Amino acid sequence: MTGAGRPAPAPAAAWRDFPPLALAPPLAGALQAFVELGYHGATIRDIARRAGLSVPGVYHHFPSKQHLLVALLDLTMDDLLTRSRQARAQGDGPVERFSRVVECLALFHMHRRDLGFIGASEMRSVAEPARSRIAATRTEQQRMVDDEVEEGCRRGLFRAPHPHEAARAVVTLCTALPQWWSPSGPQSAELVAREYVDFSLDLVRAAR
Amino acid sequence: MTGAGRPAPAPAAAWRDFPPLALAPPLAGALQAFVELGYHGATIRDIARRAGLSVPGVYHHFPSKQHLLVALLDLTMDDLLTRSRQARAQGDGPVERFSRVVECLALFHMHRRDLGFIGASEMRSVAEPARSRIAATRTEQQRMVDDEVEEGCRRGLFRAPHPHEAARAVVTLCTALPQWWSPSGPQSAELVAREYVDFSLDLVRAAR
């Protein structure tokens, strides 16, 4: 499945490339239903209808409704972490690394808006032990921003009085993007992402 | 019920005063259950148990589960709007008015964390026409910040390149506070509120 096609023509900015998301029908149906109704509000019949399947048709591919949610969240965090690591690896110095990770976070939460939305809103519906595992990857994502802010402060490039709080504010801004940004709105994802990099540089009081 | 007791000794900063929230038992139970499980995940039996009542005991006071949610959201927006108007009325000039409204928003989402949390997360579970009504009050709250930012930019006190976007970012930061702030954490609500006023002044690029 993975590894087919795509000769990876521009690996330099693969983290900025968001091809149309191709999910298996049950996952795509579950994603839509969870976004509109929430995990508990969505029914298996709902999901099956959106997937163009019967109820047993869904259960043929996934053993339970809970597994659908976990699969979506795993897929989300895998993609986000991979992109963030690429984005950071490309940056030179804390300011550039910070800026690219923020841009990546913002782009992801707009181009993968639905995934980002349930990633932020449905964690409480995930049963253990999956919850702890996924929460750990979210912590790792947060720490990636934390580290750059702290390093920037140490080198005098940022002047945030409370680096940790500023980093949390930056991540919060990006993860909240799916709540209001829409592809049919007036602003493109790329424009907003640049704007949010500026916002984030303001929040950490980067030297201008 | 309201209007009893409290001789209003310090009306000057009533919007900064957060006495322990005294909700009717079914509302308090519903609030806890909604926060922990979400609207659809919470059952009437859950709510009744937390309220120390039987199921019909809950229905004696509220006609449906939906009414419990709407009552909580109405109560939330009433309190928040009242406080915000007081906070703004006290300020002199756009900078001070902006700062006070942000402080009010931040304080509310920490001292009334649970209410603020479901206010942000359970809007999609509200049926029409209540949803439109409550959404309108949230728009009014947003506009209150919008207006001050725009006025500040017009007078040259703020230098936000995109005032509307900056205002949305400010509100987003405050409404996300219930997601991570905890009264048992290391920082007091008042400290964080001051910090968030600073963050917000950074976001609108207030002259320092």
Add this chain to the structure above:
DNA sequence: GAGACGACCGATCGATCGATCGGTTGCGAG
């Protein structure tokens, strides 16, 4: 062309959901 198997579906399971019914209790007014 026989057999195995993946990909489904109609029918239905027990459990649980939100909501309701017909009571019982306690208290304040007359």
Add this chain to the structure above:
DNA sequence: CTCGCAACCGATCGATCGATCGGTCGTCTC
């Protein structure tokens, strides 16, 4: 003492939930 009513409760309603059962259909193998 009795009436009226607010404040409940045990039992139960029909509907719907997540999940499962046994079966069908097409395709691929040998």
